[in-house]
Amino acid sequence: MPLIEDLERSGSWLFRWRSFLPVVIVPAALYVSYVDDNTPAFNDPRWLALCLGVGFLGQIIRAFTIAYVPKGTSGRNTTEGQVAMTLNSTGMYGYIRHPLYTGNFFMWLGILMLTGNWIFTTAISVTFWVYYTLIAMAEERFLRNKFGDTYLDWASGIPAFFPRTYQWKRPGVFFSFKNVLKREYNGAFAMVISYVAVHTMHSFREGMLSGLAWEDSILPTPLMQSLLTTSAIAFLVLRFLKKRTKVLDVEGREYT
Secondary structure, three states: OOHHHHHHHHHHHHHHOHHHHHHHHHHHHHHHHHHOOOOOOOOOHHHHHHHHHHHHHHHHHHHHHHOOOOOOEOOOOEOOEOOOOEOOOOHHHHOOOOHHHHHHHHHHHHHHHHHOOHHHHHHHHHHHHHHHHHHHHHHHHHHHHHHOHHHHHHHOOOOOOOOOOOOOOOOOOOOOHHHHHHHHHHHHHHHHHHHHHHHHHHHHHHHHHOOOOHHHHOOOOHHHHHHHHHHHHHHHHHHHHHHHOOOOOOOOOOOO
């Protein structure tokens, strides 16, 4: 089998399991946060703001992508396989071919930065891009086969992950904040939990080194408790609205 086809086949397999990447990253980040001796001032508000800002930049990229995604486009694929009735080429897809993966990168980069270990951050970042490049290759092969020259004409002028221009191409649909809330509340809450967990592991390590009892050391700081509580309430409310009502439904948008 030619190498390119072998890589695309690997990407197809990884595509089915792409949602489970946090299962590997978060425990590793927690371990590094506990054993690293060169952690920056994790309680410094400026450092926390930077790490959170990088993560929320990724969430904003994902939000602007999803807000303009109509039903049946290449922007909503499932774990069972590739799905696309039409090709997305405007909105964030007018800048880059894989905006959701770029958003994912910044979300995870903020968490990696919070570990304070730059070797770990760099290694996981490189692994991330290898991982998602393989997935993107499989997706692009599917889209190329399905849309032919239409896909090639669009993709030839659009970079894969980072934009060359910021000229906005107006999408054919309106910005749907409801669609963002419905599609993104799970990921946003998972990101907050990851931040709180990594920060709490730093606190736990410092507490143990200071001679505090483990039950006192393991508690999140008041700031992290507030962030977690607010996020948990938002998660529960949005989950109820999605599962029990039609408040977040938008005609012509994805409902899954």
